[in-house]
Amino acid sequence: MAEPKAAAAAAPGAAGAAARAVAHLRAADPVLRLAIDLVGPYEAELRHAPSTFAALAEAIVHQQLSTTVATTIFGRLVAALAAFTPEAVLATPDEGLRAAGLSRAKALALADLAARCTNGEVPTLEEARALDDATIVERLSAVRGVGRWTAEMFLIFHLGRPDVLPTGDLGVRRGFALVTGAADLPTPKALAAHGERWAPHRTAASWYLWRAAELGDLSPAAQPAPVRRNGPKQDAAGQ
Structure with a gap:
């Protein structure tokens, strides 16, 4: 894919x-x-992403890596899944995620993100647009591997928040x-x-x-x- x-x-x-x-x-x-x-x-x-999941998953992969390396790993990850969705990630064993080049910490973070997306803890893009900045930061920061910085970048570059x-x-x-x-x-x-x-x-x-x-x-x-x-x-x- x-x-x-x-x-x-x-x-x-x-x-x-x-x-x-x-x-x-x-x-x-x-x-x-x-x-x-x-x-x-x-x-x-x-920056347009198809979903909150896709935006945050890519952010997790890119953490502490050069753009070139992170882009390569993210491409392998997407190609390894039947579809780039939370459900597909949850259906993939940890070894499968690691095979794409993810560290164990990032594989665990991606799985946690996927679980929180499927149970509604992480808002969809449509839901996020109706929430205030503080609420979005609080909900996204609860995800393993997603800190305040990543949540703020999501606000700026995916939701276009001005303040x-x-x-x-x-x-x-x-x-x-x-x-x-x-x-x-x-x-x-x-x-x-x-x-x-x-x-x-x-x-x-x-x-x-x-x-x-x-x-x-x-x-x-x-x-x-x-x-x-x-x-x-x-x-x-x-x-």
């Missing part, structure tokens, strides 16, 4: 929403203006240290406190901080052209 492809597309009304988000951030925080001016327009896009600030993300913290000129990374608590001024557009602020972390040197002379990137890079501890 071929691997399901996750297409990326701009959310409906994205241009207007992006413009409003950037205008708010520029007015609310002079510190963030540097990143906005250097990076250019906010260009976040949604998510992943304060534990190293890229966001590094970007904040760069735009503020701080020698040390902010604590998640300090970042959350500063980020209150970005609400209700903290997702856009996160995107700019990710881009700032990628740029590294924020001096205008070091930037020949605006950066055009969309997703975060998961750090080794990211879950």
Whole structure:
């Protein structure tokens, strides 16, 4: 079976929403203006997955692996199943999941995800769209191997939620240290406190901080052209 492809597309009304988000951030925080001016327009896009199960299963496989290795393992996993569904995973012995290249911990996490999807603990995409952010984070974080970081990435990139600030993300913290000129990374608590001024557009602020972390040197002379990137890079501890 071929691997399901996750297409990326701009959310409906994205241009207007992006413009409003950037205008708010520029007015609310002079510190963030540097990143906005250097990076250019906010260009976040949604990643489409056929189900919550598919989105989280791929996230679990990708944890702590390079994109190339994770993509290969995920492709083997999908090919090994009769259908890429929770029921198919539950019907596959642990050895079958391990044969695709999954570690024992990830095989157990995938089985737990599948069980929670079938019993309704993990919401479908349609159900998730009707839930608030905190409820989604709580329900997804109950899954083995799915921490707050993975739940927040699901909110940002699969549901398009506009006000998510992943304060534990190293890229966001590094970007904040760069735009503020701080020698040390902010604590998640300090970042959350500063980020209150970005609400209700903290997702856009996160995107700019990710881009700032990628740029590294924020001096205008070091930037020949605006950066055009969309997703975060998961750090080794990211879950």
